[in-house]
Amino acid sequence: MAALDSVLNDIDKDLDNALERLFAFLRIPSISTDQAYAPHCREAAAWLAADLTALGFETSVEETSLHPVVLAHKPKPGAPHVLFYGHYDVQPVDPLDLWETPPFEPRIATDAKGEKTIVARGASDDKGQVMTFVEACRAHLAMNAELPCAVTILIEGAEENGSQGLPEWVARNKDRLAADVVLVCDTSMWNPTTPAITSSLRGLAYFEVEVTCADRDLHSGFFGGAARNPIHVLSRILADLHDDDGKVTLPGFYDGVRERPPEVLEQWRGLDFTPETFLGPIGLSEPAGERGRLLIELVQSRPACDVNGIIGGYTGEGTKTVIAGKASAKVSFRLVDDQDPQKLAETFEAFVRARIPADCSVNVICYKGSRAISLPFDMPELETARAALQDEWGVPAVTVGAGGSIPIVGDFKRLLDRNTLLIGFGLDDDRIHSPNEKYDLRSFHKGTRSWARILSALGARRGH
Template identity: 60%
Template sequence: MSDDRLDAVLAYIDGELPESLSRLFALLGIESISTDPAHAGDVAAAADWLAADLSSIGFEASARETDGHPMVVAHDRSAAGCPHVLFYGHYDVQPVDPLSLWSRAPFAPAVIEEDGRKVIFGRGASDDKGQLMTFVEACRAWKTVTGSLPIRVSMMLEGEEESGSKSLEPFMKANRDELAADLAFICDTDMWDRETPAITTMLRGLVGEEIVVTAASRDLHSGMYGGAARNPIHVLVDILDGLRDETGRVTLPGFYDGVGELPAEIAEQWKALGFDEKAFLGAVGLSVPAGEVDRAVLEKIWARPTAEVNGITGGYTGDGFKTVIPAKASAKISFRLVDRQDPDAIRDAFRTYVRSKIPADCSVEFIPHGGSPGLRLSTDIPALKATRGALEAEWGRPCVFQGSGGSIPVAGSFREILGTDVLMVGFAQDDDRIHSPNEKYDLASFHGGIRSWARILGALAEKG
């Protein structure tokens, strides 16, 4: 790859930044709230805007109908015979409630000063319109300056990520051949800090389960039945208490099957990051780490599985006091999974454990709430090495291989449905206030993200 070509592309990106912002503002101004049926027309408008913008720079682009919101699919085949990447992003956004907490109108984007930095203000600025437009603008720069992209590029831009992605997997299965690529990119992740780029190589999966324990046929007076009638809250608490032992490990048989130790290179890199455990917990009013006693906090939230109780209901919870033994009690439990843990096996083990704790005169109902496996990428993937080098060239710092405590189910879908490895490269910051009022995206992240993608495309072409 000619350094002169890349230099020309980067110079174009720098000079075009005001126009790139104008295009982003046009997209941010569309109220594409996918969870609200009243905004279905706005979601469709955002899809049409993206399809038109991509078509304007030579992509074969269209907004495809699904059972839900449209899927934007685009292809550029100007670099025939070269490596082929599929880029994923989402153009839908979260609702803005409560509106009263916004300092400005959420769909009137602007660049403002905040804490001495310039930030792009508006719903979707970081999650995920600003992020996906960094890639689009990098493609625009390559095509404008050189007439073509250095590699083959396809895009799949979703309109339901914030509302469950119900149409995503059916669409991928129905269009498997068209979407096939050598590599997929997801741009919905963070940098390590404002100056340090990162590739997310680990994601935690998720198993959600709700249990309802039923004892008596109706609520009972605790004076008349207390001590004789089974209390389902007692049963439920006993079940939940037994999920962990005194060291913080989850007790379900086979729970740690498929959980590997960190590669030595990753473990050493994480130790060198200078992560402040006290500050991390102190920011939310805590000071003593929970969970597995022999693990560092960063490892716990990025690379270790968990069992958490997310909610409990049962009995009288209104104002005042009511002496009642409830007929039912329920809890919602989530398991975060890592590496090669099997979501179905975890769910089965949990249900077997719960049933073993149910007394003879009680019953239990299970309500599933989704499941997805964790993801751990090999750091030996050639494309990952090329991407890492491109990021380090742009930011002037070593690129961090980081984990994510959350889940991005589409990453698993790429592997399972398309058989494609996934690289997760993003330029968000942990204080971007995504899903919250006053969402923002650092202008430096947007600008640096465009330049980074331009370098990555060039590096992938060079490495083949």
């Protein structure tokens, strides 16, 4: 095999072409949570399948109960076998008017720090990250006509919709997903110059609450003071979810949450993770949430509850003297350790129902939940990948917990009995899920180089 250097050189030389390919992928508005975009999800799957087929992967697009998955194999008998997972679907783009340029017209911009960025919905989450792995494979194949490891690639289309349909598909296709380790590129670096391997992920439970009072909208002059207002009912429920110390008030909510050992807390205190560094860039200065906790605890090892959306009554310009018939909110919980999303669903619904007046009604929708996960610190692939990352970035990779959820990682453990290395090149200011999402050009370029190195290093591991 050609030296790794030639692969890395090829990545450097081919960067403009790699960007062109990524831009084509980013132009497809594959929003998974809105059925109106289902054809575009299918289009994104087809685009990716065509690209992997061209690279010589045995590729298929396979149906699930929601959007299709792309499955691609490049066997290598006797070599270590990796399963790479990512997603081609993206978040909705609203509020659209806050985008500086259209979300599905990718462009290169230069940010305030002079850093070149790729701006588009999905640039970071997760199309840009997925393509770092694909481009690393492309360079190995261009230089050597083969990959250092056997590689299976599974790219789904419903991650932003709770990976609907994927666990069932994985359960039906276990044999086709055999591998030694799972690789995922859907997480962040520690900071713009320090790579990170994510060793734990918070779980998620997501609900929608729709309160109905009168069977129609009412004139607040006629009925104000006499008819129940669903926005009042809903506000009371939402306000009741936290106490004055920022703790979630649901009975038993903290069951299964463990305190971190003193040595971990001590280590965390030494990190430069302060309100200034973490909240300053988004215009805030005071941690919300549970009082008396380290900021890093709040986002990595403590559960949290957020109202993700609320709507009711008149929300247009000016005034309307209306009492709405209905009001609704989306409420989600980030879970840690052994918190049980199923138990939480029951507690939450009871909490809500206890606050609904007798002549009103409520519909509680429970979206798919996921438990928190954590990886074993003694995974052999962890040290291999850490060394490869250090070779690329010049500094040791940090092992961190992450606040967000990637539900399928728990399913890989449960269904395939395989651990997952979460290595990503996103940055905290990537505005994923927000207007003007971006991915640093450096993340894309050095991310690709990082995967080329990790594949080489994993392929060279003894014992296979």
